Amino acid sequence: MLKYIINIILLFISFLAISQETKVKDSIEDVYKDRYGIRLGIDIFQPIYSLFEEDKKGLEIVADYRVTKIFYAAAELGYNDVTTFEDYYNFTTNGSYIKLGADVNVYKNWIGMENIILVGLRYGFSIFDQTLNEGIINADPFLPEEELPDPVTYSGLNASWFSVVLGIKVEVLHNLFLGFSFSGNSLISSKEPENFKNLFIPGFNRVYVNNNGFSFNYTVSYLIPFYKK
Amino acid sequence: MNLNINILKILLVLFVTITTLISCERDDICIEENTPYFIIRFYDVDNPEFFKSVADIKVELGGIDGFYEDNGLTISAFTDSIAIPVKVTEDITKFKLTVVKIDEDDNLYENNDTFELTYTRENDYVSRSCGYKTLYYDVNFNLEDDEDNWIKTIVPTEDPLNIVNQDAAHVKIYH
Numbered sequence: 541m542l543k544y545i546i547n548i549i550l551l552f553i554s555f556l557a558i559s560q561e562t563k564v565k566d567s568i569e570d571v572y573k574d575r576y577g578i579r580l581g582i583d584i585f586q587p588i589y590s591l592f593e594e595d596k597k598g599l600e601i602v603a604d605y606r607v608t609k610i611f612y613a614a615a616e617l618g619y620n621d622v623t624t625f626e627d628y629y630n631f632t633t634n635g636s637y638i639k640l641g642a643d644v645n646v647y648k649n650w651i652g653m654e655n656i657i658l659v660g661l662r663y664g665f666s667i668f669d670q671t672l673n674e675g676i677i678n679a680d681p682f683l684p685e686e687e688l689p690d691p692v693t694y695s696g697l698n699a700s701w702f703s704v705v706l707g708i709k710v711e712v713l714h715n716l717f718l719g720f721s722f723s724g725n726s727l728i729s730s731k732e733p734e735n736f737k738n739l740f741i742p743g744f745n746r747v748y749v750n751n752n753g754f755s756f757n758y759t760v761s762y763l764i765p766f767y768k769k
Numbered sequence: 770m771n772l773n774i775n776i777l778k779i780l781l782v783l784f785v786t787i788t789t790l791i792s793c794e795r796d797d798i799c800i801e802e803n804t805p806y807f808i809i810r811f812y813d814v815d816n817p818e819f820f821k822s823v824a825d826i827k828v829e830l831g832g833i834d835g836f837y838e839d840n841g842l843t844i845s846a847f848t849d850s851i852a853i854p855v856k857v858t859e860d861i862t863k864f865k866l867t868v869v870k871i872d873e874d875d876n877l878y879e880n881n882d883t884f885e886l887t888y889t890r891e892n893d894y895v896s897r898s899c900g901y902k903t904l905y906y907d908v909n910f911n912l913e914d915d916e917d918n919w920i921k922t923i924v925p926t927e928d929p930l931n932i933v934n935q936d937a938a939h940v941k942i943y944h
Contacts, residue, residue, distance in 0.1 A: 627799070628900030677892060678900045679804035680854035682830070682837050688892070688901060710777060718777075735894045749797070749897075 573768040575654065576606045579709075579717065581761020583618070595623035595632075598742075602719075602759050604643060612643040614660060614705075616757070620668075620742035629675025629688060631736075635668020637743030639703065653711070660705035662723065666742045670694045670733055694733030699741045701727045709761070719759040727751040797898035802935065804902040806852035807886070810938035814921040817943065820849040824869040828853050831863030831885075850938065855886060857903040862886045868944075870919055880919040884912040888932070905932040910940070919944050 586598035600618035607613055616639040623632045641662035649655055671693040677686040707721025725744050730751075732738055739747055745755045813821035825846055828837040830853075837853055856862040867881040888905040895902050908930040910923055924941045932939055 626897060626900065675900060677804065677857045677903050678799070678895070679857045679903060680806070682833065683854050683856055684833070684858045686857040686903070708779060735892075737894065737897070739897050 574606075574609065575763065575765040576767050576769060577763055577765040578603060578605045579761045579763045581717070581719070581759045583616075583757040583759050585756070585758040586618075595625075597621040600757055602757065602761060607642075610645045612645065612656075612658070612660075613641075614643045614662070615640050616662075616743070618743055620740075622740055622742075623673070624740050624746075626675075626739075628678050630673050631739070632671045632673060633668055633738075633740040633742060634671070635666055635697075635742040637664060637666035637668075637741075639664040639743060641703070641705070643705065643707070655711060656707075656709040656719075658705065658707045658709065658721070660707070660721075662703040662705060664701045664703055664725065664743050665698070666700075666744065667696075667698045668742050670697060670736065670738065670740075672736060692736075694736060697731050697733060697738060699727060699730040699738060699744065701725050701741075701744050703755075709759075711763075715763045715765070717759075717761045717763060719761060720756070721759070722756045723754060725753045725755060727753075797896075799896070799899040801895050801899050802902075803895065803899055804854070804857060805904070805932050805935050807855045807932055807940075808850065808852045808935060808938045810850045810941050811848075812941050812943045814943040821944065822847050822849040823944065826851060827867040829865040829867070830854070830856065831865070852935065855888070855905055855932065857890065860888055860890060866920070868919055880917060882912065882915070882918050882920045884910050884920070884923065886910050908932055908939070 581602045583598075583600035583602065586596075586600060590597045598618060598620045600616055602614075602616045604612040604614040617637075619636045621632070621634045623630060639662040641660055643656070643658040643660035645656045646659055647655060647657035671691055672688065673691050675688040677688070679686070703723040703725045705721050705723040707719060709717045709719040712718050727741075727744065727747065730738050730741070730747075737747075741747060741753075743755065745753050747753050811821055811823050813819045826848065828851065829835075830837060853864065863883060863885050865881050865883045867879055869877050870880045872878055886905075886908055887910075888908040891904045891906060892901045893904055894900075906929075908925070910925075912918070912920060912923055921943045924943070926938055926940065930939060
């Protein structure tokens with residue numbers, strides 16, 4: 541359902557792009573000059589997703605700063621409050637994260653355009669709590685079920701990881717960018733709770749068996765130009 | 770032709786791919802060992818070196834209706850070992866084992882013996898899909914005396930006896 545809604549939104553946005561066609565061609569005075577500045581934005585996927593999935597709340601702010609023609613310093617700052625349901629139990633992960641790194645724009649723009657196809661690297665760090673809400677012991681179904689004791693909260697956990705990011709940023713209105721990025725994450729360290737495991741980490745998302753994972757965002761951002769060159 | 774439209778198309782494809790990916794995330798299957806079963810091996814009381822099968826064994830657990838069935842994995846018509854579940858809700862499980870025996874006049878009859886396991890429990894995290902299992906420590910057992918016990922002796926394979934895995938038999942029953 542969500543997929544279709546987002547796709548419809550996308551469709552409308554592509555019409556926006558068409559309406560901007562003439563404007564881009566008009567800005568002849570900007571030719572040969574790129575804008576340098578900071579781009580601030582927000583991930584729109586997580587707030588929309590949480591409307592449909594009450595148990596998955598999250599917010600992410602993104603920023604990048606153009607250093608050279610193709611290099612951008614990049615950062616994401618976010619928060620997650622996510623409940624995960626497994627066969628025998630469910631748990632809630634609550635915490636914040638920061639990702640720091642750089643992007644390279646591998647897209648050669650037409651003159652006057654500043655779209656980005658990026659390849660980037662990030663170092664991510666998260667501080668969080670895990671709460672084991674409820675569950676049952678996994679035993680032969682012939683036996684009466686045993687429930688796990690009252691909810692247990694494991695506090696003060698943390699984790700760090702590396703990500704490789706692939707993404708895209710398109711200027712849809714003057715200074716307004718729409719972006720999508722996908723990152724493959726690989727865990728470096730994880731402070732594990734006793735007699736449990738960090739199965740979800742804010743910013744990293746689901747931790748797969750091999751300690752890898754993936755995350756993505758869908759951003760709307762605004763460029764504040766500082767200078768041109 | 771506006772390049773932005775092309776880029777947006779890529780964006781659209783990427784998005785559909787990702788939404789498809791996250792919709793099939795429950796890919797973990799529980800393959801690790803869960804709460805261990807209590808494994809009994811049957812031996813011949815007259816020739817203690819040798820296994821001796823029991824005929825048509827039926828297992829009942831105190832407080833639970835019906836016979837324990839195990840999809841034919843461990844309990845068959847004629848077997849020299851069984852693996853049966855131990856209660857995870859309390860520190861005591863009563864087992865009633867019924868077998869078919871032959872009396873002096875060569876008639877078949879059912880004989881049941883009851884014994885009790887007492888233990889302390891510990892819950893151990895296994896994995897995402899398996900969740901928690903129960904391990905049993907300091908297991909003691911007590912065979913109830915009736916006038917006609919088919920079980921002669923029960924001998925633990927280790928002392929103190931812990932049921933924490935299913936690698937080998939936990940007790941030997943001589944009959």
